[in-house]
Amino acid sequence: MTDNNQPSPQKPQQTSPQSGDPVDKSDQAKTKQTERKADSTSHANSPKTVNPPTTTSVSSSVSGGSKLASIAIVLTVLFSGGLTLHMQQQRADHQAQIGALRAELNQARSTINTQLGEAKEQAITATRDIATQAELLLNQQKQSVDSLHLALAEIQGRRPNDWLLAEADYLVKLAGRKLYLERDIETATQLVQEADLRVAELNDPSLTSLRRALRHDIAQLQAIPIIDRDGLVLRLMSLQQRIDQLPLANALLPEEAQPTQPTVSEDIADWKTNLRTSLQAFADNFITFRVRDGQAIPLLSPQQHLYLRENLKAKLDTAIKAVYSEQQDIYMLSLSMALEWSNDYFNRYDQQVKAFTHSLEQLAEQHIQLDTPQLTAQQPLADVIRERLRRSVAPIMTEGQQ
Secondary structure, three states: OOOOOOOOOOOOOOOOOOOOOOOOHHHHHHHHHHHHHHHHHHHHOOOOOOOOOOHHHHHHHHHHHHHHHHHHHHHHHHHHHHHHHHHHHHHHHHHHHHHHHHHHHHHHHHHHHHHHHHHHHHHHHHHHHHHHHHHHHHHHHHHHHHHHHHHHHHHHOOOOOHHHHHHHHHHHHHHHHHHHOOOOHHHHHHHHHHHHHHHHHHOOHHHHHHHHHHHHHHHHHHHOOOOOHHHHHHHHHHHHHHHHHOOEOOOEOOOEOOOOOOOOOOOHHHHHHHHHHHHHHHHHOOOOOOOEOOOOEOOOOHHHHHHHHHHHHHHHHHHHHHHHHOOHHHHHHHHHHHHHHHHHHEOOOOHHHHHHHHHHHHHHOOOOOOOOOOOOOHHHHHHHHHHHHHHHHHHHHHHHHO
16 A cells, blocks of 8 residues: 655756746646646555656756756847947947037137137238328328428518519419300400519519410410300390291292183184184183192191291200300201291291391301310419429528438
8 A cells, every 4th residue: 555645756846937038838838747747646656765857857957957048148149239339329429529529629710710810900900000190190290391391481582573473373373264164255365464464563584485475375365256145145035036926928839830822713724723722712611720830838737836936936045055055066056947947937028037037047157166275374384483482492491401
């Protein structure tokens, strides 16, 4: 008999895999089945001796240890790979930080260089401005010193009659302004004559060439024809006022040709010719043909009459403006057109139209452009004054340098 109280053989202890490690489910099922068989065998058999562990349990233990080793190796490889990736990521981050620092360093370097260049340019500009201001001050001081020397020389070396030269120079310059700006020939001539009298009062033989230039200018001014601009303008204005009273021309027809009247002969032999002549005279009583050789000038409408008179006044206005601006071509063109319109559209046989046309012809012959000569005495007079002033200043400048 077998003792039922005999302890059953111990189950082989299996090392359970660590939490989190993968275990094969088929191996677990096989191990459980083996344990169940061992239990049943132990209860069936009566011997009290403990049976040794079977071959299946030993093989399952070995397989579990190899799996744990492989799992450890895999974990080690994964850990080393993750560590490598982490180190590579840190290295890339470090490289990016180094690149950013280098870019910031280059930007700071370029900014510093730009600021240094701007500061250098500002310093150069400021230095140039200071040098320019200093040079201007020196020039102003030099001019002031020179003007003081000239004033001193003028005071010390002034001659009693030098004011006559200065007055003659002023008169000649004033004559030039009257001639070129105001176109006043008479006043310019009188001013040059007065300047010649001032130079003659000096009684200096060295001024003969200057007096010769003055006399030449006086002769040129006296040879210029005097243009009465005010008189021309007044005559043109009076013609404008007379335009409304001028009678217009009617339709002008050429002279009618006088037809020849045929005569009947008394000879009986010319009865054919007499018959033809009688028939022609009879037909002329019904239809009359009159032949005129030439061009007929049509009449103007009342509106065209108004336009004609206003356009004629406008042409005379243009001539008036040309008188003051000395535009000879415009003056002649305006008067020629006014004269043409007067001959074409007004009654040329009327006395008023004849007087109007004659006045236009006389005005068209006037010369309104003034040919102003160049005054030759200005430069010699200025040279004489400068030469005398230089002679007076030279001794004083020499004394000041010593």
